[in-house]
Amino acid sequence: MTTPPATPPATAGPTFPPGTFSPRPGGGSPGRMLAAQAGTEMRLALRNGEQVLLTLLIPVVLLVGLSTVDVVPLPEPRIAAVAPGVLALAVMSTAFTGQAIALGFDRRYGVVRRLAATALPRWLLVAGRLAAVLGVVALQMVLLGGLAAGLGWRPEPAGLGWALLLVVLGCAAFGALGILLGGTLRAEIVLAVANLVWFLLLVGGGIAIPLDRLPGPLAAAGAVLPSGALAEGLRETLTTGAVPDPGPVLVLLGWTVVAAAVAVRAVRLR
Amino acid sequence: MSSSPPAVSVRGLVKRYGRTTAVDGLDLDLAAGQVLALLGPNGAGKTTTVEVCEGFVTADAGEVRVLGVDPAGAPDTLRARIGVMPQGGGAYPGVRAAEMLRLVAACSAHPLDVGWLSAVLGLDSCARTPYKRLSGGQQQRLALACAVVGRPELVFLDEPTAGMDPQGRRLVWELIGALRRDGVAVLLTTHLMEEAEELADQVVIVDHGRVVAQGSPVALTATTEQQELRFRARAGMDVAGLAAALPAGYGADEPIAGRYVVRGRIDPGVLSTITGWCAEQGALADDVQVARRSLEDVFLELTGRELRS
Numbered sequence: 001m002t003t004p005p006a007t008p009p010a011t012a013g014p015t016f017p018p019g020t021f022s023p024r025p026g027g028g029s030p031g032r033m034l035a036a037q038a039g040t041e042m043r044l045a046l047r048n049g050e051q052v053l054l055t056l057l058i059p060v061v062l063l064v065g066l067s068t069v070d071v072v073p074l075p076e077p078r079i080a081a082v083a084p085g086v087l088a089l090a091v092m093s094t095a096f097t098g099q100a101i102a103l104g105f106d107r108r109y110g111v112v113r114r115l116a117a118t119a120l121p122r123w124l125l126v127a128g129r130l131a132a133v134l135g136v137v138a139l140q141m142v143l144l145g146g147l148a149a150g151l152g153w154r155p156e157p158a159g160l161g162w163a164l165l166l167v168v169l170g171c172a173a174f175g176a177l178g179i180l181l182g183g184t185l186r187a188e189i190v191l192a193v194a195n196l197v198w199f200l201l202l203v204g205g206g207i208a209i210p211l212d213r214l215p216g217p218l219a220a221a222g223a224v225l226p227s228g229a230l231a232e233g234l235r236e237t238l239t240t241g242a243v244p245d246p247g248p249v250l251v252l253l254g255w256t257v258v259a260a261a262v263a264v265r266a267v268r269l270r
Numbered sequence: 271m272s273s274s275p276p277a278v279s280v281r282g283l284v285k286r287y288g289r290t291t292a293v294d295g296l297d298l299d300l301a302a303g304q305v306l307a308l309l310g311p312n313g314a315g316k317t318t319t320v321e322v323c324e325g326f327v328t329a330d331a332g333e334v335r336v337l338g339v340d341p342a343g344a345p346d347t348l349r350a351r352i353g354v355m356p357q358g359g360g361a362y363p364g365v366r367a368a369e370m371l372r373l374v375a376a377c378s379a380h381p382l383d384v385g386w387l388s389a390v391l392g393l394d395s396c397a398r399t400p401y402k403r404l405s406g407g408q409q410q411r412l413a414l415a416c417a418v419v420g421r422p423e424l425v426f427l428d429e430p431t432a433g434m435d436p437q438g439r440r441l442v443w444e445l446i447g448a449l450r451r452d453g454v455a456v457l458l459t460t461h462l463m464e465e466a467e468e469l470a471d472q473v474v475i476v477d478h479g480r481v482v483a484q485g486s487p488v489a490l491t492a493t494t495e496q497q498e499l500r501f502r503a504r505a506g507m508d509v510a511g512l513a514a515a516l517p518a519g520y521g522a523d524e525p526i527a528g529r530y531v532v533r534g535r536i537d538p539g540v541l542s543t544i545t546g547w548c549a550e551q552g553a554l555a556d557d558v559q560v561a562r563r564s565l566e567d568v569f570l571e572l573t574g575r576e577l578r579s
Contacts, residue, residue, distance in 0.1 A: 015390055016448035023454055024421040026379030027350035036376035044364050109401065110360030114416065117324060117354035118377035121346045
């Protein structure tokens, strides 16, 4: 059955009745603006195929693959070393790589300028992006943590709260680096650099392979990288339940402070 | 405040990028509730001027007040009161048109009805299309919707009809007319003389970062002594001879081979002098037209005819 064509718009009466645009200016409430921006960006991240590949599919494949196939030498139970690394990977994928690429193209398409031209103050513009990152990371933690539990992972309950703190610190460090990268370079270059760094840190930065299994110099370098700090911090606290060492915490804080300080000066709206 | 300050007041604005001076001592006044068209060739400094007024670019010199506010000093205060349509729009590449408009609407306290605005601007058919796949005209209409949805006091429109079809352009003109009627001040930039003539209370022609002329469209194209007559005839006739045959103060020109222009007040006596002179040259004046100057003529006279990058 064919539907009749839509009725053409009525031609009687003005398109814009008098008083339609009578000024009534004013900014939205900060809470509403934050929710609207973070909600939009989170939906966009979950709708974008390449982002989902990066933030969910690859971590799932690595979680299952590394814990069941003996490609990397790991102590038993393998899942105890793999799961915290995959959670760190999830944080890096969303807060750094996904965020940098999205920001690079958002600038290209003028959306950062577009939003800055509304009543959204600059701090909310950044807060909205970070809230969207936290939302996606929360989803990743639930899905990947649940899958790991299904694969036999039994983290130390006392470490869960500390792990959450490390994840938030990891989001801050990787998020600041992602904003710095995505906010300063051309979109195509951001795409290349963000993916390359992601791959290098995955393999040699303490995520897929624990630092103590890496050659000495690489292990030493990995410990001061945000990837190594986050992955090792998570492995430690989720295995033993102990308070994280100051080392990883300080490394993550240091990257956050430095990247944020540079970003404040260097980031361009377009 | 009892009396409203001018919507825009710019004095001696200077902006340099490296060695290039984009804006070079520009003055601008837009009264509350009026429409001002900033007209000029590419690279004249229109967009830079607008971006200074929006608080995105800081001036090197000069004083700028927008709704009484210093845009560089208090951009957040100002942006809650203005609407902005940046050149080329702006949205997330993957966002749907309706989603983007809802987001911008959420940033204002009393937005217009998003569904209604989408419908009148013809965005319903593409409400679920990602921004990067919208046509140029659809992107422009979305950008316009984003500029007015927050019910601002003042709207900046940077080339609002670029890339639009004639229907879209008419709709935008109607919308700008409605903004003015409802007391919203509008500062628009355009290349289109017709647009400036149709919409603006005040036209400011800029070139090389300076104001070269300003006034109402009628004043700028005032016909008093400035009429012109155009005709076609054999190419290469002696225009100096034609000018000499006319009373003092008249000018004659052959801008394109075989097309002649006579400037000055055109009366039957002048017309007969011209046709008589042509006959003496053994030529027939064809396609004779008397016209007042268009804004385009004024514009080209002031800014020259060579192409700008």
